[in-house]
Amino acid sequence: MSKHHVKQRASKAANPGQPTQGPLTHEELQLSGRNHSMPLEALHDDITPAGLHYLLIHFDIPHVSAETWRLRLSGAVNRSLELSLEDIKARPAVTMPVTLECAGNGRSLLQPRPVSQPWVLGAVGTAEWTGTPLAPLLEEAGLASDAVELVFTGADNGIQGGVEEPYARSLSVAEAMHPEVMLVYAMNGNPLPKQHGFPLRLLVPGWYGMASVKWLTSIEAVTSRFMGFQQAVAYHYLQGPDGPGIPVSHIRVRSLMIPPGIPDFYTRRRVVDAGPVMLHGRAWSGHGDVERVEVGIDGEWMPAHVDPPLGDFAWRRWSMVWVASPGEHVLRCRAMDTSGALQPTEQVWNYQGIGNNMAQVVEVTVR
Amino acid sequence: MSKHHVKQRASKAANPGQPTQGPLTHEELQLSGRNHSMPLEALHDDITPAGLHYLLIHFDIPHVSAETWRLRLSGAVNRSLELSLEDIKARPAVTMPVTLECAGNGRSLLQPRPVSQPWVLGAVGTAEWTGTPLAPLLEEAGLASDAVELVFTGADNGIQGGVEEPYARSLSVAEAMHPEVMLVYAMNGNPLPKQHGFPLRLLVPGWYGMASVKWLTSIEAVTSRFMGFQQAVAYHYLQGPDGPGIPVSHIRVRSLMIPPGIPDFYTRRRVVDAGPVMLHGRAWSGHGDVERVEVGIDGEWMPAHVDPPLGDFAWRRWSMVWVASPGEHVLRCRAMDTSGALQPTEQVWNYQGIGNNMAQVVEVTVR
Known part of the structure; x- marks a missing residue:
């Protein structure tokens, strides 16, 4: 993979990657307007509509033609494969x-x-993904005995940390062979929207996006081991600028609440009428099942009912149910x-x- | 319409509505993450996919049941109407x-x-909207001779400027009778997504959203004249805090360009390879047809080709086509x-x- 080191203008304010006590930057605002979160009221739905699911697009959304697109499986394999979208759709499908x-939520x-x-807080969503499991495809190609990782590369390209690279991440052979890892071409029963990776994306359930x-x-x-920017530099738990740190993988346990009542437009602060109020939301983890959810009312924690x-x-x-007092x-x-x-x-x-994954805080005025 | 005046916490930073030289606030960031823009590379498409079309949601997205939902047409009319979604879909349809x-783009x-x-810059999008013209419905109801405006009220409710109100806007009778004004129930051939107003929204072509x-x-x-907050206070051209100012209506002429080349992740600054580069984008106006588009290269303006x-x-x-030099x-x-x-x-x-609608600026490094 060729890497071009690219001169970058110094940002006038904070530097990317460096923590700051300073104000929000214009660059952060630009990213926030492009990469949208899921409005928390969408926690109402079991399945998040495609247009409300969070989106993080590192570079630009590429325009890929499904007709000419091919997936190439190569490297340390017994035989390389080149597959069209129809080839992939003809394989056993799982939804x-x-x-x-x-990971940055x-x-x-x-x-x-x-x-x-x-x-x-809203960089989350739940979709019904349809695709074909990856493991049988790797078995067809036949991984060489010295293969240690699979490198997955996207059509999106750009510069991050001064390095030009297409977006690419790797999984160990053992991780890639998990039965739930899929190549997906549909979201909520429709072809993958272009902003979610049309025509095909990898799906690694339980891992951050x-x-x-x-x-x-x-x-x-x-x-x-693959040493691309998104694998070796970004996405690490670190306490300071020097690594190596711990690579990011599975989703940490989190719950979110639909803010009750009505919002103020600008502050998003909530106003609730006194009386019984149904508090509800969703909880998930990539490290196992959610076992318990607790709701804290003014610092006192109480168990919530959790659906299957x-x-x-x-x-x-x-x-x-919370009985709200003024x-x-x-x-x-x-x-x-x-x-x-x-x-x-x-x-x-x-x-x-x-x-x-610090517990969410929702301030409300009860009237 | 009942209005409750609601105590609001003082924001620590800038006040909503008041201009500032100060830093971006947490409240602005929250709004930016909820209300997403169209990534500018989506100017590539004639029709914007629903999930990429800009969204501005003043309060929360309401969850409306199409079965129980009814549209009530009442007030200064000869006979009130109450219509189900099926009633509206049975009327003549236009796409x-x-x-x-x-308006805040x-x-x-x-x-x-x-x-x-x-x-x-990306608070824009173009969809194929399907619905039924409003004027024949108003004629069926029979507007009273002293009717001056139609007030359109949504199911979304919240607090803005200290006033609690459902979102509501009005049109004069003459404006509402324009043949292009529609009640729409489909976007790009699918039922209106909930974030775009399911089950029914008004569409006033040529006007800001x-x-x-x-x-x-x-x-x-x-x-x-209707004096609700969104009509009489918000959406006015003003030079200072005191009104009355000029009510906002039609979209001002604007063009946007797909930023060429590849972006830096954080700054979104562009890097372009030297040689011929196809610059393209879209242009529109609510005050008439777009007659001319010009591209400025380092301050020198040149005419662009404009499609029908x-x-x-x-x-x-x-x-x-721009021939880019390093x-x-x-x-x-x-x-x-x-x-x-x-x-x-x-x-x-x-x-x-x-x-x-100040002309967009795209800074590029040609290598």
Whole structure:
């Protein structure tokens, strides 16, 4: 893969990747307007409509022609494969609800604030994805005995950290062979929208979204660890600028609440009428099943009712009736998964602003 | 309509509606993450996919059941009507490509910056809308001779400027009777997505998006001017906090360019390879047809080729080949419409940050 080092203008304000106490930058605003979150009221739906599902697009959305597009599977394999979209659709199909979340969800709430895509809380969504499992395809190609990773490369290209590269991520052979890892071509029963990777994307259920490479054009079996920017530099848990840190993989347990009542346009602060109020939302984890959800009312935690999961890799609905009394109240929610992980109530900071699953805070005025 | 005046917390930073030289606020970031723009590379498509079309949702997206939903047409009419979605779909149907743009598009580029939804440039989109013309329905109901306006009210409710109101806007009888004004229930051949107003929205082609009321529940003929917040306070061209100002209506002429080459992730700055580069984009106006598009290369303006319009109220594609030479360049584009209006190259400031159609600036590094 050729890498061109590109001169970049110095940003007038904060530098990308470097945490700051400073104000939000114009660059962060631009990213926020392009890469949209899921409005929290969309937690109402089991399956998120495509236009409300969160989107993170590192570079530009490429315009790919389904007719000329091919997926190439090559590298350390016994025989390379080149597949058309029809070839892939002719293979056994699986449809599965999967919750995807951006690893940077919650980043803008950290202090100091890592400067990158400035998510608040809505970088999540659950879709019904249709595709074909990856493992049988790898078995057809026949991985060489010294293959250690699969590198997944998209059609999107750009510059990050001064390096020009198409977007690419890798999985170990063992990770790629998991039965739930799929090549998907449909979302909620329709062809993949172009912003979600048309014609084909990888789907790695349970992992943060960066693993599910969009606009997939090649899968390459490699005999040494892939060191591309998105794999070796971005997406690490770090305490400072120096690595190596811990690579980001599975989604940390999180719950979110639909803010009750009505909003103020500008502040999004809530006003609720006194009396019984149904609080509800969703909870999910990539480290096991969600075992418990608790709602905090002014600091007192109470268990919520949790519905059955939609699927092995999809969120669970939770609900609780709160009898709201007039005045100012602070609502929170937190989930625990079967690995024993519980959402923290204070920030657990890291340098890239990854995996901030601190319990949501919803301030309400009851009248 | 009952109005509750609601106590609001003082924002720590800038106040909504008041221009500032200060930093972007957390509240602006929240709005930007909810209300997404169209990524500029989507100017590639004649018709914007629903998930890429810009969205401005003042309050929360309401969850409306199509079964129980009814549209009530009442007030100063000879006979009130109550219509189901099936009743409306049984009426004569029209499908039309219409470009919608938010009146606040470009707001965040103004100095000082009016504090509200902080659009950069992508608050636009063109969809194929299907619905039934409004005028025959008004004729069936029979407007009273003293009716002066129609008030269109949505199912979405919240607080803005300290006032609690459902979202509502009015049109004069003459404006509402225009043949292109429609009640629409489909977008790009599918039922209206919930974020675009399911099950029914008003569509006022040629006007900024605030007129096309979503989640429409009632149309009321009134005998005096409607003074709701969204009509009488918001959406005015003003030079300071004191009114009355000029009500906002039709879309000002604008052109936008797909930024060429590849982006840097954080700055979105472009890198282009030297040689011939196809520059292209779209241009539109609510004040007449687009007559001319010019591209500025380092301050020198040249005419672009302009394709035929998609429809009377939809954008036109434009294109120009630029022979890019190595170095730093500033690209701009500007359109002129048949009313003689030309996009300005410097900001024309107003207090609410409305209709900022200043010519786009795209900085590129050619290598």
